Amino acid sequence: MGTDGPPRGGRHLGTRLASVVALTLVVVGGGAGMVAVSETAHAYREESLQRAAAMLTMLAGPAALAVAESSFDKLDGYLAEAVRPGGQDVQLVAVATFDAAGRAVAASTDALVPPTVPGQRPEASQDFVDYAVRSPHSMWRRVEAPTGAHLMVSVPAVSGLRWGTLVGVFDTGQVEQRIDRSLRSVFAVVFVAAALLAAVTYAAFSRMAVQPMQELARAAEAIRNGVRGVRLNWRRNDELGQVAASFDHMAAEVERYTSGLQQEVADRSAEVEARNRDLQVVNAQLRVANAELDRLAHVDPLTAVGNRRSFDQLLAHVAGHGEQRKWALLMCDIDHFKRINDGWGHPMGDLVLREVARLLHGELRGNDRVARFGGEEFAVLLDGAGPDTAMDVARRLVQVIANHDFEALAVVPLGRVTVSIGVAVHPDDGIGADQLLERTDAALYAAQAGGRNRVERWLREPQAAVGGG
Amino acid sequence: MAWAAVLASATCTQPEQSGLLTGVRAYPPDPPQGAVTRLLPGDLPATVRKLRLGITPYTQESRQRRDLAPLVAYVGEALGIEVELVVSTSYGDLVTEITEERVDIALLSPVSYVQARSIQPALHLAARAISQGSPEYSSYIIVRRDDPAHTLGDLRGRRMAWVDRLSGSGYLYPRHVLHEAGFDPDHLFGSARFYGTHEAALVALLRGEADAAAVSSGALNLTCKSGEAQTARGFRVLHKCGKLPYDALAVRAGMGREALKKITWVFQGLNNRSERGRKVLADTWAISGWMPADESAYEGVRRHLDDMATKMPAALPDRATSLELPAGVSRGD
Numbered sequence: 001m002g003t004d005g006p007p008r009g010g011r012h013l014g015t016r017l018a019s020v021v022a023l024t025l026v027v028v029g030g031g032a033g034m035v036a037v038s039e040t041a042h043a044y045r046e047e048s049l050q051r052a053a054a055m056l057t058m059l060a061g062p063a064a065l066a067v068a069e070s071s072f073d074k075l076d077g078y079l080a081e082a083v084r085p086g087g088q089d090v091q092l093v094a095v096a097t098f099d100a101a102g103r104a105v106a107a108s109t110d111a112l113v114p115p116t117v118p119g120q121r122p123e124a125s126q127d128f129v130d131y132a133v134r135s136p137h138s139m140w141r142r143v144e145a146p147t148g149a150h151l152m153v154s155v156p157a158v159s160g161l162r163w164g165t166l167v168g169v170f171d172t173g174q175v176e177q178r179i180d181r182s183l184r185s186v187f188a189v190v191f192v193a194a195a196l197l198a199a200v201t202y203a204a205f206s207r208m209a210v211q212p213m214q215e216l217a218r219a220a221e222a223i224r225n226g227v228r229g230v231r232l233n234w235r236r237n238d239e240l241g242q243v244a245a246s247f248d249h250m251a252a253e254v255e256r257y258t259s260g261l262q263q264e265v266a267d268r269s270a271e272v273e274a275r276n277r278d279l280q281v282v283n284a285q286l287r288v289a290n291a292e293l294d295r296l297a298h299v300d301p302l303t304a305v306g307n308r309r310s311f312d313q314l315l316a317h318v319a320g321h322g323e324q325r326k327w328a329l330l331m332c333d334i335d336h337f338k339r340i341n342d343g344w345g346h347p348m349g350d351l352v353l354r355e356v357a358r359l360l361h362g363e364l365r366g367n368d369r370v371a372r373f374g375g376e377e378f379a380v381l382l383d384g385a386g387p388d389t390a391m392d393v394a395r396r397l398v399q400v401i402a403n404h405d406f407e408a409l410a411v412v413p414l415g416r417v418t419v420s421i422g423v424a425v426h427p428d429d430g431i432g433a434d435q436l437l438e439r440t441d442a443a444l445y446a447a448q449a450g451g452r453n454r455v456e457r458w459l460r461e462p463q464a465a466v467g468g469g
Numbered sequence: 470m471a472w473a474a475v476l477a478s479a480t481c482t483q484p485e486q487s488g489l490l491t492g493v494r495a496y497p498p499d500p501p502q503g504a505v506t507r508l509l510p511g512d513l514p515a516t517v518r519k520l521r522l523g524i525t526p527y528t529q530e531s532r533q534r535r536d537l538a539p540l541v542a543y544v545g546e547a548l549g550i551e552v553e554l555v556v557s558t559s560y561g562d563l564v565t566e567i568t569e570e571r572v573d574i575a576l577l578s579p580v581s582y583v584q585a586r587s588i589q590p591a592l593h594l595a596a597r598a599i600s601q602g603s604p605e606y607s608s609y610i611i612v613r614r615d616d617p618a619h620t621l622g623d624l625r626g627r628r629m630a631w632v633d634r635l636s637g638s639g640y641l642y643p644r645h646v647l648h649e650a651g652f653d654p655d656h657l658f659g660s661a662r663f664y665g666t667h668e669a670a671l672v673a674l675l676r677g678e679a680d681a682a683a684v685s686s687g688a689l690n691l692t693c694k695s696g697e698a699q700t701a702r703g704f705r706v707l708h709k710c711g712k713l714p715y716d717a718l719a720v721r722a723g724m725g726r727e728a729l730k731k732i733t734w735v736f737q738g739l740n741n742r743s744e745r746g747r748k749v750l751a752d753t754w755a756i757s758g759w760m761p762a763d764e765s766a767y768e769g770v771r772r773h774l775d776d777m778a779t780k781m782p783a784a785l786p787d788r789a790t791s792l793e794l795p796a797g798v799s800r801g802d
Contacts, residue, residue, distance in 0.1 A: 049490070053490050064602055065601065065602035065603055066602070067602070068599065068601070068602025068603075068740075068741055068757040068758075069601050069602045069741075069755075069757065070741065070747070099742065100742035100743075101742075135489075137489045137490065138489065138490035139487070139488070139489055139490070140487060140488060140489075140490060141486060141487035142486045142487065153490075155490075159599065159602045159603050159604065160597075160599035160602075160603065160604035160757075160758075160760040161599060161740055161742070161757075161758055161760050163602065163741075163742060164742075
């Protein structure tokens with residue numbers, strides 16, 4: 001259950017913040033760094049320009065004197081000496097002195113041409129020289145050449161009067177390298193600082209916010225999973241603390257509510273169980289009552305043998321087995337029963353009925369059934385019996401009843417109680433329950449007509465009774 | 470991505486490509502030349518037919534006149550008036566001549582100028598000289614190269630060659646230095662003579678007639694250049710005694726404003742930068758030209774002299790007296 005749900009956001013949040021911090025630092029630091037580098041570059045270049053100008057100015061004094069006196073050999077030597085490499089940032093590579101008319105009168109090179117940036121032609125410097133010679137100011141110009149960064153500077157050669165102009169070409173490659181290096185170190189510093197600060201921010205934020213939030217997420221999940229007693233119990237003054245306090249409060253509320261519900265459910269369940277138990281009792285009672293009812297529905301209350309309804313059902317059931325099935329139906333009628341009822345009263349009549357039923361029931365075996373078919377009529381079903389068996393049983397029944405001492409159970413002299421029995425056999429005497437009933441009835445009638453206390457089997461035509469006794 | 474940013478910022482750091490350097494003096498434009506410098510009838514009083522140009526002696530007069538003839542001719546032509554060269558007998562002499570208006574223009578040594586100015590405040594300063602390319606020169610006490618003296622104290626009892634009582638580099642400044650160093654300039658040396666010119670003092674030193682000389686750096690340079698190679702190797706600077714501006718071009722008080730202006734133009738426009746100028750100045754005693762000047766140029770000299778006046782009043786006579794010249798050196802022809 002805890003596998004789906006909201007994604008783990010804590011880690012991503014920390015990473016995102018670290019990225020934002022790093023990016024901000026890179027942008028801000030990079031921007032500041034670039035401003036700083038730009039300023040530094042400007043300062044370096046300005047300084048290198050000042051130094052170049054200072055170097056030329058130092059040469060300008062003697063140059064002025066030399067031009068004023070027209071003594072150029074020493075100046076030539078001076079200038080040649082000045083361009084010797086000295087390992088400086090700003091290295092003079094070529095210099096020449098021009099008189100007031102703009103003619104070169106001394107130079108560091110063999111040819112008295114304007115000093116040139118290495119790799120360029122002398123003509124490229126000519127316009128600068130032309131400006132410089134005419135201008136009362138010191139001038140400078142940067143030249144980017146394949147051989148590197150160079151600086152052309154001019155300084156008026158003054159000694160009282162402006163005697164001429166000194167023009168020099170300086171190699172400032174070292175300065176540019178220094179600027180590049182400082183640029184790179186600025187960026188390195190900025191990136192390192194950004195990375196460090198991002199890491200620090202990530203760690204700090206992780207500790208301050210991400211881990212608490214992960215804990216919060218886990219607690220929420222625990223509650224989802226039904227764990228009880230989940231409380232954060234943070235003592236923090238900030239927003240996370242408020243969230244935690246609300247969370248704890250809500251968790252308590254939820255638990256309280258859930259407990260209440262559970263209690264109610266338990267109560268209701270108990271109630272339901274009690275009801276169930278009652279129901280079960282009632283059901284048992286009902287079953288008992290039903291059984292009783294069933295029994296009552298199928299049992300004759302007086303004689304305790306089956307009643308008409310049950311016999312009809314039985315008959316239908318047996319008859320349903322088909323035309324081939326062998327069974328026999330006996331209809332027994334207590335002879336002159338009305339006389340007993342009239343003579344001795346209904347209670348005596350009941351007694352006789354009961355006894356007769358008992359006796360009938362006692363003589364029957366296995367699948368045989370006896371039922372009280374009417375007021376004094378009993379039906380007997382002999383399942384699987386053929387004609388002979390049926391007649392035998394019928395005769396025995398008549399005999400048993402005739403021989404039974406009924407007076408023993410009554411205080412009054414009952415005399416003899418006898419029955420008449422009509423017999424019909426299936427399928428010999430008929431097919432189906434209705435036919436058998438009808439023919440058994442007919443046979444009973446025949447038996448009664450034949451003098452009672454006897455058995456008569458159905459015959460197609462009414463005939464004289466076979467049995468006797 | 471990082472290097473792209475580097476490149477991007479490298480372009481951001483591209484500088485301006487050219488410009489002017491700040492903190493540079495602007496030089497005054499060259500003065501007008503040509504017809505504008507000619508004196509017009511109203512510039513000078515009608516009675517004035519020529520201008521007298523006074524100069525201090527630095528060598529034999531005949532040679533000096535020969536050397537300066539082109540200059541005189543040039544100035545006359547530019548101004549459109551006759552110019553007469555007047556060679557004074559001494560530094561002090563020239564001061565008197567300009568203050569008493571016996572010359573119209575004078576090329577005065579710095580001390581002479583300060584003195585003249587103090588006598589005649591209305592004196593005009595038209596320009597100052599540049600010699601051998603420099604507007605300033607130094608005062609030296611020099612000895613022969615192989616002389617054992619190495620400090621001022623080593624000159625005790627030796628023979629000193631001065632130039633002139635009014636010479637800044639040739640007397641006054643070195644004397645002040647000796648005084649400041651704790652020596653008594655009048656009694657340190659065994660003997661002291663005034664030779665009248667820097668060249669004469671140098672010759673005396675070289676010949677062994679003196680052991681030390683006070684001269685200007687300019688004179689020393691010139692002598693070493695024009696003399697024999699021997700001469701060039703013959704001297705050594707014992708002590709430096711300060712810097713002075715070169716000679717002042719003074720115009721007498723009372724010169725009309727237009728005339729003064731044109732005289733200024735003519736001299737300030739004459740220098741070694743032009744072919745013509747080089748020719749004119751070729752034989753002068755290494756004058757390279759003239760530059761604009763104001764009083765502040767000679768202020769240092771004035772203060773120095775005031776200082777000396779309070780400390781060594783005996784050093785500063787009102788006027789120079791006669792000179793003693795070394796044997797073989799004459800002033801006139």
